[in-house]
Structure formats: C-alpha cells, structure tokens
Amino acid sequence: MKRIAVLTSGGDAPGMNAAVRAVVRRGIACDMEVYGVYHGYAGLLDGQLALMNAGSVGDIIQRGGTILYTSRCDEFRTDAGQQKAIEQLKANEIEGLVVIGGDGSFRGAHKLTEKGFPTIGIPGTIDNDIPGTEMTLGFDTAVNTVIEAIDKIRDTATSHERTYVVEVMGRHRGDIALWAGLSGGAESILIPEIEHEMDEVIQRLMDGHRRGKKHSIIxxxxxxxxxSVIGDQIKEATGFDTRVTVLGHVQRGGSPSAYDRMLGSRFGARAVDLLQKGEAGRMVGIQQNRIVAVTFDDVFNGVLKTDNEMYELSKSLSI
Structure with missing residues (x-):
C-alpha cells in the first residue's frame, strides 16, 4: 500500500492531532504518501483532500481539536454517498483510509470496508464509550479538565458555604462523571448507568451538614x-444555598494530556501498520496497556460495563 488518507469525524477530542501526526509520519516512514481529508466525511464527498508531509503535522501534537476539522454528514449515511466517497478515494489513487472518531464514524468506515475499501478506526471521543478499548482518545484530558473546574468551584463553595451541582458531558456513558467525581472528592455522583435515589443524595448532604461540613459538590x-433539576430538588429539600454549573463544551477543548498525546501516537502508528499488512475493518484500542486490533463487528456487538467497584468506592470515601 503506497497511498493512504486520514480523516477526523464526529465530535472533536483532545489527542486527535497527535493521532493525525502519527498517521502521517508513520506513513512517510513506511514509504507511503499520506493525504489529509478535511471536514470529515462531508469533505471526503467534496474531494477536500491534500497531500501531507512531515512539516504539515509539525507543532500540532500539543494542540486540541483537529487540524483536519470535523463535521457530520447525512449524505454519507446513504449507499450512494458511500459509493461516492469510494470513487473520490480511488480518483486520488488512495488505497486505505484511517478514520478517527466514535461509533457513528466507525459505522461509516465499516460500510466502506464492506464495499471493498480498506479502513482502520481510531477511537477518538471524550465519552470513553467505545467497546474493545479500555480508553478512548481524549477521555483523559476531558477528565482532567473537569477536575480542574471542580477544584476551582470547591474554592468558591468553601468560601460561601454553598452546595454546587456540576453537570458534565456523558449522554449515555457516565465515565467522565465517575472518574472526575472520585478524583475530585465529590459528595455524590449521578450517572446514567446506575439509577440514583434523590433521597439518598439529600441524606448524604444532611449528614455532612450535621458533622459540620460547610460545602458539597454533586x-x-x-x-x-x-x-438545574437536581439543584432545585436539593434546595427545596435542604434549604441550602445551591448553585449550578454546566461545564459544556469546555470539556472537549484544551491541550491534550501527556497520556492522550502518547495514546494518539500509538494508535496512529498501529493504524498505518495494520493497513500496510492488509488487516482492514478493524479499530485499534488499548487493553492492559497493549495496543490491540478489534474488528468493527466486535466493537458494534461489544458491551460496555460500568465500574461498580469505583462507584461504590466514591460513595464510601465522600462521607
């Protein structure tokens, strides 16, 4: 394989640039030409491809976001859109594609592989919600961003003797809340995987108040x-001065952590190696600190497990 391409798709995640850099430079080291696809699958359909060299990815390993930009593309979900993408790739004599993104991005890559075009996926999403890998690219940075915010909010909570409810990302997966909550000493952590009892949250706050605790973080x-709903319930039940902070998209940005830079570098290099060996239709992941290759089918059929031990530990430590 002498000519490959790389794109980023879906939500951005810190470490994507590290992965792009690794794909380009590993490809060059393997005597390949590497093309960057701008604006995700939408850009692929429009032919927004450019040949990259070692200098194209210089000074990006420390940058958040993605230099290739990203977007969502409804047209690519169709059979005609996927065929058009393959035609664009073949018109540029590209023989393999690395897709950096989440589940939706991988389903698109899988469709290309089924149609005979080799693809490899790199899990880039802050939610840590992809089966087959213990960690996704960007998760570590996002958790550290949340912890930094919690630490600052706690200073204000202490000064004003307030209860703060902090909302973090994680629509279907609560790993950001769980990891950041445990690391930040939160009094209660509410995640989608485990049904919470509001009475228990209130009781923990009241018990802490009776022991002389002046502030709390939920x-x-x-x-x-x-x-806001949780904050209103707490204020009504306790009468405590309660404030709400929604961290929002600040969790997606920022310079990637050392771990995410390392992970992106390892993922990107392995993705190129897999294409070179003809092992397409796979996602690279990390298991027990080893980089592995998991088929897209195993990713889609995999089951994510909630770390109940970590959840129970957070409850026992935040009394």
Whole structure:
C-alpha cells in the first residue's frame, strides 16, 4: 500500500492531532504518501483532500481539536454517498483510509470496508464509550479538565458555604462523571448507568451538614437529567444555598494530556501498520496497556460495563 488518507469525524477530542501526526509520519516512514481529508466525511464527498508531509503535522501534537476539522454528514449515511466517497478515494489513487472518531464514524468506515475499501478506526471521543478499548482518545484530558473546574468551584463553595451541582458531558456513558467525581472528592455522583435515589443524595448532604461540613459538590452526567433539576430538588429539600454549573463544551477543548498525546501516537502508528499488512475493518484500542486490533463487528456487538467497584468506592470515601 503506497497511498493512504486520514480523516477526523464526529465530535472533536483532545489527542486527535497527535493521532493525525502519527498517521502521517508513520506513513512517510513506511514509504507511503499520506493525504489529509478535511471536514470529515462531508469533505471526503467534496474531494477536500491534500497531500501531507512531515512539516504539515509539525507543532500540532500539543494542540486540541483537529487540524483536519470535523463535521457530520447525512449524505454519507446513504449507499450512494458511500459509493461516492469510494470513487473520490480511488480518483486520488488512495488505497486505505484511517478514520478517527466514535461509533457513528466507525459505522461509516465499516460500510466502506464492506464495499471493498480498506479502513482502520481510531477511537477518538471524550465519552470513553467505545467497546474493545479500555480508553478512548481524549477521555483523559476531558477528565482532567473537569477536575480542574471542580477544584476551582470547591474554592468558591468553601468560601460561601454553598452546595454546587456540576453537570458534565456523558449522554449515555457516565465515565467522565465517575472518574472526575472520585478524583475530585465529590459528595455524590449521578450517572446514567446506575439509577440514583434523590433521597439518598439529600441524606448524604444532611449528614455532612450535621458533622459540620460547610460545602458539597454533586457531579451529574448530562444523561441523567439537567443539573438545574437536581439543584432545585436539593434546595427545596435542604434549604441550602445551591448553585449550578454546566461545564459544556469546555470539556472537549484544551491541550491534550501527556497520556492522550502518547495514546494518539500509538494508535496512529498501529493504524498505518495494520493497513500496510492488509488487516482492514478493524479499530485499534488499548487493553492492559497493549495496543490491540478489534474488528468493527466486535466493537458494534461489544458491551460496555460500568465500574461498580469505583462507584461504590466514591460513595464510601465522600462521607
């Protein structure tokens, strides 16, 4: 394989640029030409491809977001759109494609593979919601961003003796809330995977108040409900001065952590190696600190498990 391409799709995640850099430079080291596809699948359909060199990806490993930009594309979901994408790739004599993104991006890549065009997926999403890998690209940075915010909010909560409800991303997966909540010493963590009892949350707050606790932090994953709803319930039940903070898209941005830079580099290099070996239709992932290759079918059929041990630990430590 002498000519490959790389694109980023779906929501951006810190570390995507590190992965793009690794794909380009590993490809060059393997005597390949590497093309960048701009604006995701939409850009692919429009033929927005450009040959990249080592300098094209210089000074990007520390940058958040993606230099290739990203978008969502309804046309690509159709059979005609997928065929058009393949025609664009073949017109540029490209023989393989690396797709950096989440589940939806992988389903598109899988369709291309089924139609005979080799693809490899790199899991880039802050939600850590892809089966087949213990960590997705961008998750570590997002958690650290949330922890930094929690630390700052706690300073204000302490100064004003308030209860703060902090809403974090995670529509279907609560890993950001769970990891950040445990690391940030939150009094309660509400995630979509485990049904919460509001009476228990209130009781924990009241018990802490009786022990002389002057402030509390509640972390709510957006998939549970609005933090404003939780805040109103707490204020009504306790009378405590309660405030709400929604962190929103600040969690997606920022310079990637050392871990995400390392992970993106390892993922990108392995993706190129797999294409070179003719092993398409796979996602690279990390399991027990080893980079592995998992078929798209195994990814789609995989089941994500909730770390109940971590959840129970957070409850026992935040009394």
């Amino acid at each position: 972390i709510v994953s957006e998939g549970v409900c609005s933090a």
